[in-house]
Amino acid sequence: MNRPPPSLPPAGEEPRQIYLPNFCSSSAALTIIVICELTALLLALARNDAALGFWSDLGFTSMFLLWIALCGAGLLCMLRDYLARKSVAISAAMVLTIIVGLVVIVSAAAYAYGASATTPYFHWSFLVRNAGIALVVTALTLRYFYVTHEWRHNVELQAKARVHALQARIRPHFLFNSMNTIAALTRSNPARAEEAVQDLADLFRANLSEKRNQISLAEEIDVARTYQRMEQLRLGDRLRVDWKIESLPNDALVPGLTLQPLLENAIYHGIEPLAQGGVVTVTGEFNKGMITIVVRNPLPVANLTVREGNRLALANIKERLELMYGDRATVKSGRYDDQYIVTLRFPFTATPITGTA
Amino acid sequence: MSLRVVIVDDEPPARERLRSMLAEIGDFEVAGVAGNGEEAIDLVDRLTPDVVLLDVRMPGIDGLEVARHLATLPAPPAVIFTTAFDEYALQAFESEAVAYLLKPIRAEKLRAALAKAERLSRTQLQQVAAATNVPAQRTHIGVRGRDGLRLIPIEEVFCFQADQKYTTVKHLKGEDLIEDSLKTLEEEFTANFLRIHRNALVNTKYLERIARDASGQHFVHLRGLPDALEVSRRMAGDLKDRFRI
Numbered sequence A: 001m002n003r004p005p006p007s008l009p010p011a012g013e014e015p016r017q018i019y020l021p022n023f024c025s026s027s028a029a030l031t032i033i034v035i036c037e038l039t040a041l042l043l044a045l046a047r048n049d050a051a052l053g054f055w056s057d058l059g060f061t062s063m064f065l066l067w068i069a070l071c072g073a074g075l076l077c078m079l080r081d082y083l084a085r086k087s088v089a090i091s092a093a094m095v096l097t098i099i100v101g102l103v104v105i106v107s108a109a110a111y112a113y114g115a116s117a118t119t120p121y122f123h124w125s126f127l128v129r130n131a132g133i134a135l136v137v138t139a140l141t142l143r144y145f146y147v148t149h150e151w152r153h154n155v156e157l158q159a160k161a162r163v164h165a166l167q168a169r170i171r172p173h174f175l176f177n178s179m180n181t182i183a184a185l186t187r188s189n190p191a192r193a194e195e196a197v198q199d200l201a202d203l204f205r206a207n208l209s210e211k212r213n214q215i216s217l218a219e220e221i222d223v224a225r226t227y228q229r230m231e232q233l234r235l236g237d238r239l240r241v242d243w244k245i246e247s248l249p250n251d252a253l254v255p256g257l258t259l260q261p262l263l264e265n266a267i268y269h270g271i272e273p274l275a276q277g278g279v280v281t282v283t284g285e286f287n288k289g290m291i292t293i294v295v296r297n298p299l300p301v302a303n304l305t306v307r308e309g310n311r312l313a314l315a316n317i318k319e320r321l322e323l324m325y326g327d328r329a330t331v332k333s334g335r336y337d338d339q340y341i342v343t344l345r346f347p348f349t350a351t352p353i354t355g356t357a
Numbered sequence B: 001m002s003l004r005v006v007i008v009d010d011e012p013p014a015r016e017r018l019r020s021m022l023a024e025i026g027d028f029e030v031a032g033v034a035g036n037g038e039e040a041i042d043l044v045d046r047l048t049p050d051v052v053l054l055d056v057r058m059p060g061i062d063g064l065e066v067a068r069h070l071a072t073l074p075a076p077p078a079v080i081f082t083t084a085f086d087e088y089a090l091q092a093f094e095s096e097a098v099a100y101l102l103k104p105i106r107a108e109k110l111r112a113a114l115a116k117a118e119r120l121s122r123t124q125l126q127q128v129a130a131a132t133n134v135p136a137q138r139t140h141i142g143v144r145g146r147d148g149l150r151l152i153p154i155e156e157v158f159c160f161q162a163d164q165k166y167t168t169v170k171h172l173k174g175e176d177l178i179e180d181s182l183k184t185l186e187e188e189f190t191a192n193f194l195r196i197h198r199n200a201l202v203n204t205k206y207l208e209r210i211a212r213d214a215s216g217q218h219f220v221h222l223r224g225l226p227d228a229l230e231v232s233r234r235m236a237g238d239l240k241d242r243f244r245i
Helices: A026-047 A054-084 A088-118 A123-167 A172-188 A190-208 A217-238 A260-271 A308-328 B012-025 B037-047 B063-070 B087-093 B107-119 B122-131 B182-188 B233-243
Strands: A239-244 A278-287 A290-298 A330-336 A339-347 B003-008 B028-034 B051-055 B078-083 B099-102 B140-145 B148-153 B157-162 B167-171 B174-178 B193-197 B200-203 B207-212 B218-222 B229-231
Touching: A026 A054, A054 A088, A088 A123, A172 A190, A172 A217, A172 B012, A190 A217, A217 A239, A217 A260, A217 B012, A239 A260, A260 A278, A260 A290, A260 A308, A260 A339, A308 A330, A308 A339, B003 B012, B003 B037, B003 B107, B012 B028, B012 B107, B028 B037, B037 B051, B037 B063, B037 B148, B051 B063, B063 B078, B063 B140, B078 B107, B099 B107, B140 B174, B157 B182, B182 B193, B182 B200, B193 B229, B193 B233, B200 B218, B200 B229, B207 B233, B218 B233, B229 B233
Parallel strands: A239 A278, B003 B028, B003 B051, B051 B078, B078 B099
Antiparallel strands: A278 A290, A290 A339, A330 A339, B140 B148, B157 B167, B157 B200, B167 B174, B193 B200, B207 B218, B218 B229
16 A cells, blocks of 8 residues: 655654744734834833924834834744754854844944934944844843743643653553452453453553554554453443444554543443443544544433543543644544544554564 | 342452352352342342342442442341442441442451451441441432332432421322431432422422412422422522522
């Protein structure tokens, strides 16, 4: 099969984003204009130039500032990708040079345009003073951008760490019940007990795995089926799982523990509270490069409130799918009549071929 | 004389394990096995066993509620709870239950719990049962009749009405007398029931309309219940505001 190679960054390593804000957007341009106008107003008020009059002073100052700011923003927008590849010190030095250079050019032009009317200062003094102000203001602003960026980066890291901590948690309820089942089987059916121990080991391995960030869909389905086998021993006929997933591509790339927690929730909230049991349906579709997986479970009447654990697991899956596929991944969940339905949708990307086939 | 035991657990392997452990310990007769709360109550009511091994987490009526219903029986059995992992539940019954066992249950712990149950007299058991007062809301009301203990789902109850001595519960399938006082019922079901009068508690789910007769007395009509219920003056305004009926 010929499929395009995955356009994703390698697992665990994301390109470090530049600390400069994106000057290419229209909202950035608007912000710049507002800041320039406010600064112009401040300067005009402070100067109170009797010769020129308040309104003319305000006009000239804002025109001067806007020229510098918008040209600067334009240049930084064009150079953004180039700057992003440089180290922090080099990109900062380059930005400083660009802005100070720009200020000198615009100042010279402004002086030439209306020296006599606007400025009583000597030509060089005017240029040097403006360059000095530009240097200090730009340096401070860069520092501000850098600190904010570091802070945001930190917050993101913390959020991810929380997600991972959550991920590693297996429901204690499941662990102890499985142990009890195994204890029972050891007497009645030692062969089954042996299988159950192996299944439990596999489940824990999947849960603790370091490379669970990205695995193939086939592997994830396998984990979910192992989980089902474990629960089947315990719940017997009460649990039926209907798999309709033949059309799913086995080599699709998914974050680990995407499907298994959904099955776990469906059984915990949908089947266990029902004395007569019920059916969980897992449906998979592959259409126009998009994969859709739907998990349905009956919703017991006494259990209409969506429990905390369920929401955490869903939020966790959503975060990890979005981390991998961005806006193209969606996770929806809700109650429809007497069923609870969770729908995952994400684009198909083939698993990168690594050492093990 | 060997003790008669009923095993209650919704998971077949768990039941099987307890049964074979009891056989090994000996001196016990497994009188019956139940897979859910309703079955358990019915079985215990009919078989009057000495001991019930009761799983806490079960579909429908859970173990804690089963224990509360069993406590109302004339000859309550000794209840030994079994659970895999239920932190909140453990706290609730730690002091009151005869014992609780953590799954997978150890043979010597089971033996000790059964020995303790054996030592308790009927009177002591009744005291233990009376003290088993888990604050959680029941899902069913137990009614004791000639045919044994019957369960009425709380969502099928229209109202509770207090007489001199008993409380009448009116429900979809008729009416019965129960021993619970209106006050304790009001406290237990405060989420779904409303006190409309000194002697009446109604299920808000069935509220239909409020009417007034010539003398100014307010009445509440419940969906599906033919007779109207008196509303005290104090509650009338409150009812109108809350439900706009």
